[in-house]
Amino acid sequence: MNGGASSREQILERIQRATPGAAASAAALAEDYGALPRAYVRAGRLDADACVELMVHRLREYDAEVVECAAEELPGTIAAQLAASGRRSFVAPPGVPAEWLAAGFDWRIDHGLTAAEIEAAEGVVTAAFCGVADSGTIVLHHSASEGRRVLTLLPDWHLCILRASQVVETLPEYFGRAAGNQGSGDEKAGTRDLGTEGLGNCGHETGRLPRLVTWISGPSATADIEMTRIKGVHGPRFLHVIVVKDRKLGTQGPATQGLSVQ
Amino acid sequence: MRASLFITCYNDTLFPETGRAVVTLLERLGVEVEFHPQQTCCGQMHANTGFRGEAFSLAKRLICMYGEAEAVVIPSSSCVAMIRDQYAGLVEELGDGALGRELETLLPRVYELSEFLVDRLGVEDVGAYFPHRVTYHASCHGLRALNLGNGPLRLLAKVRGLELAPLKNLDRCCGFGGTFAIKNGEVSSAMLTAKLQDVLATGSEYCTALDNSCLLHLGGALHRQFAGMKTIHMAEILASTQDAVAGHPGDGDLLPGAPVGSWR
Amino acid sequence: MAVSAAADRPILDPARARPFPEAALPVLRDPQLRKNVAHAIDVIQGKRARLVAEKADWQALRASASRIKDVALQNLGAYLEEFEARCTAAGGVVHWAADASEARRIILDVLRAEKATEVIKIKTMTSAEIELNPFLEAAGIRAHETDLAEIILQLGEGEPSHIVVPALHVNRSQVREIFARRMGIEDLPDDPEALTAAARRVLRAKFLSVPTAISGANFLIAETGSVVVVESEGNGRMCLTLPRTLITLAGIEKVLPRFRDLEVMLQVLARSATGERMNPYTSLWTGVTAGDGPERFHVVLLDNGRSGILARERERQTLRCIRCAACMNACPVYRQTGGHAYGSVYPGPIGAILTPQLQGLRHAQSLPYASSLCGACYEVCPVKINIPEVLIDLRAQVTDQERQRARRFFDPLYLGLRVAHLVFARAWLFHAAQCLGRVGLRPFTRKDGWIHALPGVGAKWTETRDLRGLPQQTFHAWWAERAKGAK
Structure with a gap:
């Protein structure tokens, strides 16, 4: 850009002059950062069952439809949800297991569908990366089983499959999982190495952090007119969630056996 | 226990009865009250209007004045907030290290009246009698800058005969704000109107507070509107006993038997 | 009602706006407007208070949030360079704009290179700050706002009066009138559901056809070069994923050191802003990703006075602001006057300290005095900006400046x-x-x-x-x- 380089230098120079107390080295900066207070609640206090219960409660508060089922009941439960929706045409990301694609419906698998093709679908079925019970948030890292971002955006109806073992209580627990510290299996597909060579000028050790994330807390909403909450302005108006009781932590639920989209 | 009373400039001029009540109350509780005759103003008005140099000179004057005092008691939450929140910055910017050290030794000895009673003396029942329906206006500085919490309400709860009426939107400003009431007179009046609605809705005879500046504002509007409700500093309620019920100048018609102050 | 009457149109340019006490008068005399404002902030305030009360670690979150921003600001140069390197490595193009006019020019250059004739926009206060829309309009590029409140204002030719719910001063019948007139829809009912549906229909076509989008940023992540946008409606997700080219305009103070810092910021932001545990949609993206979202991504890092604020010790905390608007919702002055009286796109207590610092005190002299110093703003601020302290400091600067003048x-x-x-x-x-x-x-x-x-x-x-x-x-x-x- 014309003049861009000079503005860059000018701004950085102004900042440098304005911050005489800035850390002198990457190590000093890492130390400054490390000294930040973090007295807030990190680990949740609920047991696994109560945590899932809270997640379900929160999702329902957001007007999401939630059903729970055992792992082996999942295909049947999906089929029942699809049938109950009264819709026929669905899209799904390429990474979802074949048994999710219930017979008797029109399925289009997203091997590069156009926006118009996705828009034409009546609903979408995907997996998720994580659920945060405290806020009823579903987190997508857009792996092969969670789909490209646009896939869960244009259809008016979203059925999301969440395994109980993917549900954490607090947001900090999600961030722990996202950083790969205590992953639950699926995150690898949506996590790419962002590379560390030659860029780490702030003393950060960049691990495998997600490149794309969408945090979804209930259906699209607005309160712009007289603070009246209206569901579904632009995103899906209907969010349905199936919570799969896969019990033991670390066991792989069906959502992990995906093909790679890329 | 000795306490030096910093009455504040506006109380000295406009609300001498508050000062008299503080003296009555503290002496009744066995506190020896001192009064430094050279005292004037804490500098709040100057600081909040942007006159830092002037504010500093008044701050310095006050810091030096109370070097020896065992405790400084101030019946005005906004003036206490001024000393606690703004003096350090003024001294750092315009003063020297020696003054800074003097301020450091002063700050722990400075008390808002209710703090002095509850925290320093450890009393809640001061033996007061005030047979009226009263609502308490928390005043922003008392509520947020000093974090007085429920200390003032505990003091009022122990006053015999007093019926406490809770005030809605307790945390909302009455719109005084010192020169704000002049510089933004219309906005200030709108805030005052909103506050008055809540105050009048309590159906109280009195609105009390620990800061006469809010009461000057509220009282002025109540009087303009012939609302019938009076304002009274909490010191005057706490000083009242069965023998001597406090009253305001001009209150004689409202409160038979109330001692008329040195009004006119 | 002043929503569309050009004569009464509020001026949000500090250089031309009337002093606060004067600008507040039309609102003080408009009971409908005051009712609209009070209703909206009562709703948000009530929800916020409930959700903050349920969070036992709220004060710890505030402490961390404010310190994270402090460390980021203290080391702003290093973090911005790290952001630039990471974002570039991920396929983004990073631009630096010293002031508003440079930012406008950079954005126009990108749009011209894309041969864009129209652009879809996510609500961004920063673009309002640099007055981007009228500039693009003059250059022949039509900017379509996509946030419902922004559409109401754009179609009704109104001005924002709040940074989170910019049209809170407009009621449903006024919205109905604007939509009916500008969208050409007859027999439109005035219930919010129908009005929202009308906006959805009109915008869906734009989302699917306009290949260029402009967004702001709630956070930039130095560690990963990622950008975060927080929203409710999904118009943001549309703009971030459907177009071929995306331009993000972000103030330099938006950078956070690390990805995990979001675990604090996302907890305090929605609770403070809309009284929700989490807003419906939050998006994070990193440069460009093959097959998912825009093919070309530009970030414009805007200074426009921010480095000047950074240099002043007591005022630096202003830059911690995450634009949640909790301060204006809590402010007893804002409650009476609404946002237009502040003569700036940033109203309320944060506006009263931000505007004079960004635009120069000579243009916004009355703003530091537009407060009774009651401290409600400081109490609710999730990043603990001591707004009364900064107000008093700015008053001192105004006084020093004014005392030089003989007329004073x-x-x-x-x-x-x-x-x-x-x-x-x-x-x-x-x-x-x-x-x-x-x-x-x-x-x-x-x-x-x-x-x-x-x-x-x-x-x-x-x-x-x-x-x-x-x-x-x-x-x-x-x-x-x-x-x-x-x-």
Whole structure:
């Protein structure tokens, strides 16, 4: 850009002059950062069952439809949800297991569908990366089983499959999982190495952090007119969630056996 | 226990009865009250209007004045907030290290009246009698800058005969704000109107507070509107006993038997 | 109603806006507008209070949030360079804009290279700050706002009065009128559901056809070069994923050191802003990703006065702001005046400190005084900006500036404060002044002991309130008398 380089230098120079107390080295900066207070609640206090219960409660508060089922009941439960929706045409990301694609419906698998093709679908079925019970948030890292971002955006109806073992209580627990510290299996597909060579000028050790994330807390909403909450302005108006009781932590639920989209 | 009373400039001029009540109350509780005759103003008005140099000179004057005092008691939450929140910055910017050290030794000895009673003396029942329906206006500085919490309400709860009426939107400003009431007179009046609605809705005879500046504002509007409700500093309620019920100048018609102050 | 009447259109340019006390008058005299504002902020305030109360670690979150921003600001240069390197490595293009005009030019250059004739936009206060829309319009590029409130304002030719719910001053029947007129829809009912549906229909076509989008940023992540946008409606997700080219305009203060810092920021932001545990949609993206979202991504890092704020020790905390608007929702002044009186796209307490610092004090002299210093803003601020402290500091700067001017010498307030200082500096003079005051006010004092009307500056008080007359005996005189009697 014309003049861009000079503005860059000018701004950085102004900042440098304005911050005489800035850390002198990457190590000093890492130390400054490390000294930040973090007295807030990190680990949740609920047991696994109560945590899932809270997640379900929160999702329902957001007007999401939630059903729970055992792992082996999942295909049947999906089929029942699809049938109950009264819709026929669905899209799904390429990474979802074949048994999710219930017979008797029109399925289009997203091997590069156009926006118009996705828009034409009546609903979408995907997996998720994580659920945060405290806020009823579903987190997508857009792996092969969670789909490209646009896939869960244009259809008016979203059925999301969440395994109980993917549900954490607090947001900090999600961030722990996202950083790969205590992953639950699926995150690898949506996590790419962002590379560390030659860029780490702030003393950060960049691990495998997600490149794309969408945090979804209930259906699209607005309160712009007289603070009246209206569901579904632009995103899906209907969010349905199936919570799969896969019990033991670390066991792989069906959502992990995906093909790679890329 | 000795306490030096910093009455504040506006109380000295406009609300001498508050000062008299503080003296009555503290002496009744066995506190020896001192009064430094050279005292004037804490500098709040100057600081909040942007006159830092002037504010500093008044701050310095006050810091030096109370070097020896065992405790400084101030019946005005906004003036206490001024000393606690703004003096350090003024001294750092315009003063020297020696003054800074003097301020450091002063700050722990400075008390808002209710703090002095509850925290320093450890009393809640001061033996007061005030047979009226009263609502308490928390005043922003008392509520947020000093974090007085429920200390003032505990003091009022122990006053015999007093019926406490809770005030809605307790945390909302009455719109005084010192020169704000002049510089933004219309906005200030709108805030005052909103506050008055809540105050009048309590159906109280009195609105009390620990800061006469809010009461000057509220009282002025109540009087303009012939609302019938009076304002009274909490010191005057706490000083009242069965023998001597406090009253305001001009209150004689409202409160038979109330001692008329040195009004006119 | 002033929503579309051009004559009454509020001016949100600090260089041209009227002083706050004057600009507040039309609102103070508009009961419908005040009702709309009070209703909206009562709803948000109530929800916020409930959700903050359920969070036992709220103060710990505030402490962390404010310190994270402090470390980021203290080391802003290093973090911005890290962001730039990571974002570039991920396929983004990073631009630096020293001021508003440079940012506008950079954005226009990108749009011209894309041969864009229209662009879809996510609500961004920063683009309002640099007055981007009229600039693009003049250059022949139509900017379509996609946030519902922004559409209401754009179609109704209104101005934002709040940074989170910019059209909170407009009620449903006014929205209906605007939509019916500008979208050409007859028999549109005035229930919010139908109005929202109308906006959805009109915008869906735009989302699917316009290949260029502009967004702001809630956070930039230095560690990963990622950008985060927080929203409710999904218009953001549309703009971030459907177009071929995305331009993000972000103030330099938006950078956070690391990805995990979001675990604090996302917890405090929605609770403070809309009274939700989490807003419906939050998007994070990193450069460009093959097969998912835009093919070309530009970030414009905007200074526009921010490095100047960074340089001032006491004011630096202003840059911690995460634009949640909790301060304006809590502010008793904003509650009465709404946002337009602040003469800036940033209203409320944060606007009162941000605008004068971004635009220069000479343009916004009245704003630091547009507060009763009640401290409600500081109490609710999730990043603990001590707004009253900054207001007082800015007042000192205004005063220093103004005292240089001769005309201020005789300004009653300035003169009064100078005299007051002389008086307070000497007890005997103070006591003399009290006597003088008592005598001077006697003609204005009625029999009941109250003053009902004062001349000059004092009239500002007595217009709506009475003033207690000065009692005969001051406290110190009483004390002296008592001491004498005791002897």
